[in-house]
Amino acid sequence: MWNLTRFASSRLSRTRRLFSSAIPGPCIVHKRGTDILHDPWFNKDTGFPLTERDRLGLRGLLPPRVISFEHQYDRFMDSYHSLEKNTKGQPDSVVALAKWRILNRLHDRNETLYYRVLMDNIKDFAPIIYTPTVGLVCQNYSGLFRRPRGMYFSAKDKGEMMSMIYNWPAQHVDMIVLTDGSRILGLGDLGVQGIGIPIGKLDMYVAAAGINPQRILPVMLDVGTNNQKLLEDRLYLGLRQPRLEGEEYLSVVDEFMEAVHTRWPKAVVQFEDFQMKWAFETLDRYRKRFCMFNDDIQGTAGVALAGLLGSARAQGRSLANFPDQKIVVVGAGSAGLGVLSTAVQAVARMTGKQETAAQNFYLLDKDGLITKERKNLDPAAAPFAKDPGQIVGLREGASLLEVVKKVKPDVLLGLSGVGGVFNEEVLKALRESGATRPAIFAMSNPTMNAECTAADAFKHAGENIVFASGSPFENVQLGNGKVGYVNQANNMYLFPGIGLGSLVSGARFITDGMLQAAAECLASYMSDEEIQKGILYPSINSIRHITAEVGASVLRAAVAEGLAEGHGEVGPNELAHMSKEETVEYVFRNMWFPIYSPLVHEK
Numbered sequence: 001m002w003n004l005t006r007f008a009s010s011r012l013s014r015t016r017r018l019f020s021s022a023i024p025g026p027c028i029v030h031k032r033g034t035d036i037l038h039d040p041w042f043n044k045d046t047g048f049p050l051t052e053r054d055r056l057g058l059r060g061l062l063p064p065r066v067i068s069f070e071h072q073y074d075r076f077m078d079s080y081h082s083l084e085k086n087t088k089g090q091p092d093s094v095v096a097l098a099k100w101r102i103l104n105r106l107h108d109r110n111e112t113l114y115y116r117v118l119m120d121n122i123k124d125f126a127p128i129i130y131t132p133t134v135g136l137v138c139q140n141y142s143g144l145f146r147r148p149r150g151m152y153f154s155a156k157d158k159g160e161m162m163s164m165i166y167n168w169p170a171q172h173v174d175m176i177v178l179t180d181g182s183r184i185l186g187l188g189d190l191g192v193q194g195i196g197i198p199i200g201k202l203d204m205y206v207a208a209a210g211i212n213p214q215r216i217l218p219v220m221l222d223v224g225t226n227n228q229k230l231l232e233d234r235l236y237l238g239l240r241q242p243r244l245e246g247e248e249y250l251s252v253v254d255e256f257m258e259a260v261h262t263r264w265p266k267a268v269v270q271f272e273d274f275q276m277k278w279a280f281e282t283l284d285r286y287r288k289r290f291c292m293f294n295d296d297i298q299g300t301a302g303v304a305l306a307g308l309l310g311s312a313r314a315q316g317r318s319l320a321n322f323p324d325q326k327i328v329v330v331g332a333g334s335a336g337l338g339v340l341s342t343a344v345q346a347v348a349r350m351t352g353k354q355e356t357a358a359q360n361f362y363l364l365d366k367d368g369l370i371t372k373e374r375k376n377l378d379p380a381a382a383p384f385a386k387d388p389g390q391i392v393g394l395r396e397g398a399s400l401l402e403v404v405k406k407v408k409p410d411v412l413l414g415l416s417g418v419g420g421v422f423n424e425e426v427l428k429a430l431r432e433s434g435a436t437r438p439a440i441f442a443m444s445n446p447t448m449n450a451e452c453t454a455a456d457a458f459k460h461a462g463e464n465i466v467f468a469s470g471s472p473f474e475n476v477q478l479g480n481g482k483v484g485y486v487n488q489a490n491n492m493y494l495f496p497g498i499g500l501g502s503l504v505s506g507a508r509f510i511t512d513g514m515l516q517a518a519a520e521c522l523a524s525y526m527s528d529e530e531i532q533k534g535i536l537y538p539s540i541n542s543i544r545h546i547t548a549e550v551g552a553s554v555l556r557a558a559v560a561e562g563l564a565e566g567h568g569e570v571g572p573n574e575l576a577h578m579s580k581e582e583t584v585e586y587v588f589r590n591m592w593f594p595i596y597s598p599l600v601h602e603k
């Protein structure tokens, strides 16, 4: 059934009014006939009005009846629901890929309708265009490939990137998501097949942040792959060579960043799913030169911090008690370390004591508890390594079960990429920890890599827990009408707002202050009543609203730091004089909304 804006929250009525003022004005297309029908940006399928059919050479190329946008929408949803019915009982992966295909076909054909159905049905469609299905799509990308989307820069393109960047047909690009495919979700090195991730992230940018889809650019940097299976796969579409390393690798990324910056100096670049060593190295290398951030390190950290603060509130305590929480982080990669350093900084700010800020945090990796006795201790993990003298009863490399039994944590947070590491014994040990309301964050993606399922968490750790996972799970029915609430702790709650706020402020860089503002905005979004029910994050149905709020917070932080250079007609002074409400309105006004624009001037 057609519904103009099918958002759940009543908070959004103001959003609707603002959307209507964001509708773009008339535009003129320079194409004619089938060229228009084959251009997903301009194509309206059967929706072309008769005047446009006449004046754009479309008469006779379409069935005669003009179908309204609303009717097209309903037709698509009907076919989607028929597909759901017809695939009932088939394996989950078959159903998921069938759903992805039907959406992808629409994306290829008619972007306006695609983004409208995506926005209006974001709760149902995010799991298809984003995690978990996007993981399956990446794994099967070479077989699923029909037509390219985005740009591909490979190690063979060295020296050519500056001219290649001008091959992109759009004159303006605002938002780029870039991967080298080396750590796609928890699925490892997927080489060129990782392009599905920038595509999915940018779909979220359009749906959540209202970035104009004509101004997005998904990018794959193909520097080879170390995935032997892919190298031997005859369908594999990427370079058949081992990954570049060291300076050779960095010179490719450098060349790409220079090329992008030359053509689109104001574009925001999001680094996504780089293996840890390059995630940290590139962030460090570029963050003071370009407007960029690493979503896995920085976006994830803010979402996790908001969730951790929420779980402290869910215990009925004041936020001032947050530093007393004992938190076990499982996974010392780019995401785990990003979360840990942000959470430790938050404790240091609250207590005013840097030296002791990490004392209630415990970090484990594949070799168990990380202590200062660890051989070849990674410098990035070193600040969180425990001093063996201060952890009586625990040793270097202690297992997760041993750590949970000994530490009796309040929070177990997984970013290990390993499905099931929060096993029955670990969850039962957590139940016995004596924590008022233990919190479990099984943040690894996709679903099969989650550290535990929602059902297992409530079953073994107790009905009183707070639960969040990186990929969506259904709420758990606990019996007697009681429901175990499942949160989705995913960086999707922040990266669209970080990108949007940076863009519309015209920020030169993305600073820790801007990221902190984003996290604080998300953390303060939920009411006490919601938090008491174990609801830590807003419904994904209100993602556009939360993204506008986050974007405005990021903008204000950029202004406060003197980094906002303005955007379009709005200069830095104007930004600096906006009230809080005005910044939110300004951000909303800059959001694109999918509706057919006239393609010819009215006579």
Ligand SMILES: NC(=O)C1=CN([C@@H]2O[C@H](COP(=O)(O)OP(=O)(O)OC[C@H]3O[C@@H](n4cnc5c(N)ncnc54)[C@H](O)[C@@H]3O)[C@@H](O)[C@H]2O)C=CC1
Residues within 6 Å of the ligand: 183, 184, 185, 186, 187, 275, 276, 295, 296, 300, 303, 330, 331, 332, 333, 334, 335, 336, 364, 365, 366, 367, 368, 415, 416, 417, 418, 421, 443, 444, 445, 446, 449, 469, 470, 471, 489, 490, 491, 492
């Ligand atoms: N929910 C969200 O928003 C996000 C989730 N993630 C997920 O986090 C996971 C990890 O991502 P990265 O940190 O970038 O990966 P990474 O490969 O850099 O790090 C993985 C870490 O987990 C550790 N590990 C592996 N097996 C383990 C085990 N059995 N027990 C304890 N630790 C173990 C490794 O030693 C390593 O320290 C992925 O599944 C990814 O999808 C990442 C970013 C955001």
Ligand SMILES: CC(=O)C(=O)O
Residues within 6 Å of the ligand: 131, 184, 185, 186, 273, 295, 296, 444, 445, 470, 490, 491, 492
């Ligand atoms: C969500 C995300 O960015 C990841 O799993 O890598």
Ligand SMILES: [Mg+2]
Residues within 6 Å of the ligand: 185, 272, 273, 295, 296
């Ligand atoms: Mg990621």
